[in-house]
Amino acid sequence: MREWTILGAGALGCTFAALLKAQQQPVSLLLSERHRGHFHPAFEFIALNERHRLVSTHPRFAEQAAGVECLLVMTKAYQVLPALQSLRGLPADTPIILLHNGMGVADEVARAFPHNPLLAGVTSHGALKEGPWQVRHTGKGETWLGPVNEGGKAFAHLQAPLARALGHAAWSEDILSLQHRKLAINAVINPLTACHHIRNGQLHEPRFADVLEQLSEEVHAVLAQLGETETLAQFRRRLNAVIELTATNYSSMHQDLAHRRPTEIDHITGYVLSHAGKLPVPVCRQLYHEVKRLGG
Template identity: 60%
Template sequence: MTEWTILGAGALGCVIAGQLHQKGERVGFMLSERHRGHFHPNLDLITLSGRHQLIQSQPRFPEHARKVECLMVFTKAYHVLGALKELQHLPKSTPIILFNNGMGLTEQVKELMPDNPLLVGVCSHGAMKEQDWLVRHTGKGETWLGALNEAGKEWTHLLKPLAASLGHCEWSDDIALHQRHKLAVNAVINPLTAYNNISNGQLVEPRFHDVLEQLTDEVYQVIARLNGSDAESKDAFRRRLQQVIEETAINYSSMQQDLANGRKTEIDYITGFILKHADGIPVPVSQQLYDEIKRREA
């Protein structure tokens, strides 16, 4: 394979593109129509050490889909299906890796792209978009890949170049477990920071102690039941949540940024997933946050 194609030039997509490029991998960005005719600048990546590195990438548009060798999808969850539908000429042999936030899309993607090798990626690298084509890598993390269909299982060889570029990449036969682990953290941090218009680090302030505790308990109960015997302890989840809050203290969550800038959020795929699977577990804080964020969106 000679080029990775990134669909979704947000913070994480740009950081992953930068990491791949730094290891000599070629990267292209699949761009939307609003970018057509615009000057496509180099990506300016601020590394963990604070250095600026210019990352060269190739602009791609839907008519170039027939040349895509591996598609990595980082776009907003609610844009995934529409964006994939535009790639009418994508070869059926091209693997598609879904890195989007939240859960609830996989069955629809399998129905839309039944012949393509389909995979899910779960990545915990910290990333922050400071402006268009300027992103900051704010923290190292783990990356996990897993197959969504039988064809996806044939692409485990992608692990080697991804691990070399990202520092860690492993295969999971239960990728949904890793998705739920990530979603649990997002279902606490994202709606709380969006509702209160604060950075992640501000969640440790005393004024948020009670609501943080209650929301953490709600989310944990729902995810633990879904994970069954693989569920982590509540203390382990609290420690993991606290670690993410500390490591991303200066970051503003994607949901906070979307709401603050008048954009649609991914609340349906994060908190909405918790509400859908609560099934009798009381989740009043999650419900209140969901209702208020949906109201503000409207």
């Protein structure tokens, strides 16, 4: 069995590592420089059933990339390219699987690593960092993988071991469309909740009805222009279901702003703006500038 190497040992990366290890699948964590010399041999994982367990994985650093067999990249969108470019000796036949939110990064990775099989994934698992090397799995969801380049098409079989560990994983030849669907939801929920300092569920308060409607229309129109066929009514239903399902959560963009961390706004709302062409997207644009003004 190929060893999974996870680049981005954060909330989602450690959660995937714990779920893969629980199925006896080999996993290593590719750590950032700041962990050199003081990496715990294990991290604490809090499962959905509240069970705590210590998970030990094999640590690697950037100069040890020559031994990487299969790379799952789970950093934030803006960290993906610098993290990949810091690797030394990554074999050209190692598949790279991008699992971040937001879009626009895969094209840059494809240009920087033209020989590697490139895949993208979309996951609706939820995870939170509760402390240094303490990660909580907050929600089980679906995970989809699909090819970004020709080489990626030969890796549909990776879905099976992932499905065993994650509960669900499936292959889609049209991963771009699934990424667009997720991006559309994020482009509505994330900037609105971040700018108004609210939980996701508060978007259903009457005071947000107009802005929610206009923003949904703008985002839907841009994705329709990109060839997506979901109707506006279908998109609204899906959006409302996600808002209800995650009503008590703070979105990742809200949390990033609250902790004064950079956000993924450039790869979410920025992506919508850069593909709007002549479509009017005033609410999107205003929220983009507001998140930037707030430090994101």
